[in-house]
Amino acid sequence: MKHYLDLVKISAKKRKRQSRMTRICIVLAVFLVSSIFGMADMEIQSQMYQAIQSDGSWHAVFAGLDEEEIHQIRSRAEVESASRYAVTNYGLDEGYTIGSKETVVCGFDENFQELMPDAEIDDGRFPSGRNEAAVTKSVRTQMDLEKGDTVTLRTPSGTDLEFIVTGFCDDTSMLTSQDAFGFFVNTDTYEAYFMDDTPKEDFQLYVKFSPFCNIQRTISDIREQFHLDEASVGQNTKVLSLMFQTNDPYMMQLYFVAAILAILVSTAGILMISGSLNSNVARRTKFFGMLRCIGADQKQIRRFVRREALGWCKSAIPAGLLLSVIVVWGLCAMLRVLSPMYFAGMPVVGISWIGIAAGALIGFVTVLLAARSPAKKASAVSPLTAVSGNDGSVRAVRKAANTRLFRIETALGIHHAAGSRKNFILMAGSFAFSIILFLSFSPAVDFMNHALKPLQPSAPDLSIEAPENDNSISRELADTLENDPVVKRVYGRSYCGGIPAEVSGGSFTAYLVSYEEDQFRWAEDDLMNGSFTEAVNGNGVLAVYMDSDRKFDPGEEMTLELPGGTEKVEICGTLSESMFNVPGGSVFFICSEDLFTKLTGIDGYSEVDVQFTSEVTDRDVEKIRALAGEGLTVADERMSNSETREAYYSFALFLYGFLAVIALISIFNIVNSIAMSVSARMNEYGAMCAIGMSIAQMVRMVAAETASYVFWGIVAGCGAGLPLNYKIYDMLVTSRWGDGWYFPAAAVAVIVGVMILSAVMAVWGPAKQIREMSVVDTISAL
Known part of the structure; x- marks a missing residue:
């Protein structure tokens, strides 16, 4: 050993079990943060993919422009792509027909296919000639047409126009649900044949801006430059919202809610790691006292604790990130299985770099910050404390355990829980944040059921x-x-x-x-x-x-x-x-x-x-x-049914994924935290056993300690979580649809049930450890 910090590796080998529990806590915290941020990122990606497939990738549309104005807009540095578009008989009430079926007639430039996937001609080519047209695949099926055949379009005046079919594109849900056809020509052909029946406001310019510009400011500049009223400008709200490029008041509220949830998730991770490190250092007072005995000063002790914490990060953070990546992969795969037609373009093994970065950053920074307090506490241990074990880790007893209301073992369990105020706050606080997170995310279920109506059993195909x-x-x-x-x-x-x-x-x-x-x-x-x-x-x-x-x-x-x-x-x-x-x-x-x-x-x-x-x-x-x-x-x-079903499933999958991750993390965190707390007091339990306390009494004492943390965690979690639940529900649902807030009895019952189940599971492991402990070895270690 050439340096005193080499003791970190030696200590880690000797204390594998104790350090493993600390690493597990870091893994859980990183997994919580990374998986939720990763799922949120993949949900945004899936919603963006879905929005582009259904609504197109364009950002704004301008109506009533002349050719000179269109040329000026196309020349702007912020414009990435722009296409002219015109439509007639969109309401299927003007009398344009193919074979007696109402037909929507559209004219657009060739690059419009890049802005609107529904207009993409996937079988054939774009109709660039004057007497050429592309039609929807339902026309091919019902009229028995192929590329190169002639299709006849009858106008409201009774005139028959003949065009050569150059290709076919997919039907839209609007056309299939109305039993109508789609007919597409280039813009010049449209102007020659159909412009007289097209109002000026139906001749439009679809624009896609650079994602790095301020899109809202650019739209305002164009409106002012060409004196366009509000009705002449439209926006692809869903795409812009997912790009965080909208000024819509309701979307700003959604952004604010997302920021609140992100802060809560990060805080939960910080509390979990801080509580773990505090417990780990607190139970090793004797070890740090011995280091002081052999000459280590306070600065060296602080460096030792920080180096040890960073050593845990080497394995814990990658493990947490790997688990979160696996979860995201699973969700992406499920999306493709549930909706192969809609999400076929999504990667099966999608990587959320935002989730990975958030998990790694919060994990690393939290460990460094959380290690400061335990490091300071460890460096303050005097050499004389080395002979007194962990006595210095517990606050001075100012009041005896209350045995009037409870049996002695129950009173001692409660007394142990409250013995260290800081440790109690960190433990109960981390449990409370699980409830706060769950109650804060649960209004999103109501938001989903309002924004995305599930397909009814009676819906016909x-x-x-x-x-x-x-x-x-x-x-x-x-x-x-x-x-x-x-x-x-x-x-x-x-x-x-x-x-x-x-x-x-x-x-x-x-x-x-x-x-x-x-x-x-x-x-x-x-x-x-x-x-x-x-x-x-x-x-x-x-x-x-x-x-x-x-x-x-x-x-x-x-x-x-x-x-x-x-x-x-x-x-x-x-x-x-x-x-x-x-x-x-x-x-x-x-x-x-x-x-x-x-x-x-x-x-x-x-x-x-x-x-x-x-x-x-x-x-x-x-x-x-x-x-x-x-x-x-x-x-x-x-x-149409498929679009409704898939939109609902994709949102529900990620939303319930959030809630499931929070519930699972709650279970693992409580079990691991109680195991660490009991491990820190094994010497005390051995001493109690030596003076006559039975194993059953000690198990009940651990159960009482666990119940104290969980009870106050539930009280604090519900006390803070319900007002947040009310506020988030108000911002997501009430402000949009007017429905009043209701007490989330189901959500409270689920998360409280999870907490109680976790408490029962948390006692089982330590109980087994207590039953198997050797009183002789424990007393010898005192």
């Missing part, structure tokens, strides 16, 4: 709609579809509107809709009052409560003036929701199919919804489309 709700879809078609092997479920609705009705002397216009058994089953949870069974059995109708002025009570009788004569039906109850859109002020009633046919004489459907099995293909959908015939609209909702 395909809808067949009759024109003008004329109930022209035969029940035989529904029966045929039900026998298709790729069809999971078929359910139809009949409709009868404009019915003069009267209830208790009040007249109004009623709308009657039929449900079959599946729709009734889904609607059962929406019953506000009355009898659901009576309606299912055809003995009455259910009112749909929306925003109509008229409210109905169960048992009221309603008179309907139908084409076949006057009919009277009983109102059985009221539903809070329906499977169809209810216009404001309208009064809708739900009834069984048998009662609907009895009242109206109609036995056809106005709409038939289909849910598929996972084996369905596009060819199966086209067979159903052909089976439905020309007069019916067939809306393919699969893409």
Whole structure:
């Protein structure tokens, strides 16, 4: 040994068990920080990928510009890419058709494909010629077209325009859900044929700025330069928000909440490491006293403690980072499995450098800062303390343990917990922060359920709609579809509107809709009052409560003036929701199919919804489309459903991942911290055993000490966590949707349950250690 600091390695070898527990605590703290920051980073990356796929990578769009103004914007240093874009018949109500189907007509420059993935022509080439066009793949399938064929577009005036097909691009969820086509030409061709039907505000310039410029300031400069009003400028809010380049007040609130959570996560990691180092040094008073006996001064002791702490970092920090990387890899892989179509471009083994940097930095800096206090404490140990073991590590006893309220072993456990105020605060504080973190993250679940509505069980994959709700879809078609092997479920609705009705002397216009058994089953949870069974059995109708002025009570009788004569039906109850859109002020009633046919004489459907099995293909959908015939609209909702489902799953996966990591870290931290505390007092336990205390009493003493930390951790955690939960809920949910805060009973129950479970697990290890300890060896070490 050439230097006194070489003792660090020797000490580490001799005290592997004790240093292992300290390293585990550092690993857990680094893992907590790195995994949460890493998951947040990967969630931002996944949301950015998703936003670009659905909304495009552009940042701003400007309407009503002339060619000179467009040229000036393109020439700005901040502009990375810009493309002209124009559209007509976007509302599918202007009469542009291909083969009798409404068609959206778009014109854009070739680089628009880089800004909008939906416009990318993945089979063929861009239509650069004057009489060339690209179309959506549904046109190819339904019109039996290939590249080089001629497609005819009919204009509202009845003129037929012929174009050569140069390529095909994917359908969008909007087009498939409306059973419409997409038709794309270059900007010059669009100006030649369709500009007369295009309002000036629909001729736009999409712009992508450099990510290193101040995008909001640049947009404001362009608005001022060309005197554009607010309505003429649009922004890709989702992409800009994920780039932290938005001034939207609500997004600023989200940034503030994210900053609060980041600070809480960092603080939790700091408390965990500080408590561990403090406990480690506190139980080695005798060792530092011996160093003073052989000539080490206070400065050398401080350097020794800091070097020892850095030595733990060499293995603990990389281990924590590795665990966090594995978690992030797992989440990325799960995203690809849950949504292979949407997240196919995400790396399976994605690396979050932000998470790694945050974990390493906080771990390293915290260890250095946390080592200062124990180092100062160790350097203050006098050589005389070397003969008194760890007596100097406990504050002077000013008050005896309270044995009036508790048994002696319980009182001693509580007394041990409170013996060192600093150690008690660090231990209980680290436990409290687990609760604070959990309660602070839990409002994000409510935010998710408001911002991203989960797909309802009743959501159809395909809808067949009759024109003008004329109930022209035969029940035989529904029966045929039900026998298709790729069809999971078929359910139809009949409709009868404009019915003069009267209830208790009040007249109004009623709308009657039929449900079959599946729709009734889904609607059962929406019953506000009355009898659901009576309606299912055809003995009455259910009112749909929306925003109509008229409210109905169960048992009221309603008179309907139908084409076949006057009919009277009983109102059985009221539903809070329906499977169809209810216009404001309208009064809708739900009834069984048998009662609907009895009242109206109609036995056809106005709409038939289909849910598929996972084996369905596009060819199966086209067979159903052909089976439905020309007069019916067939809306393919699969893409829209997939987007809704995948957006929800991706957010939920990361959010529940956060909560799971916090819960697991809470368990490991409590178990490890109690194990370290007990290990530091083994000599005292040995002495107690020598003077007659039983093993069972000592186990109860450890349990009481653990319960003290956990109890006050729960009190402090809930005391600080609930106000934070209220504030974060207010900023995430109330300010946006108006829903009031509610007591998070489920979140409190889960995290308190985790803490109690952790306390039980924490006692098990030390209890085993106490049972196996040798009293003779322990007394000899005193």
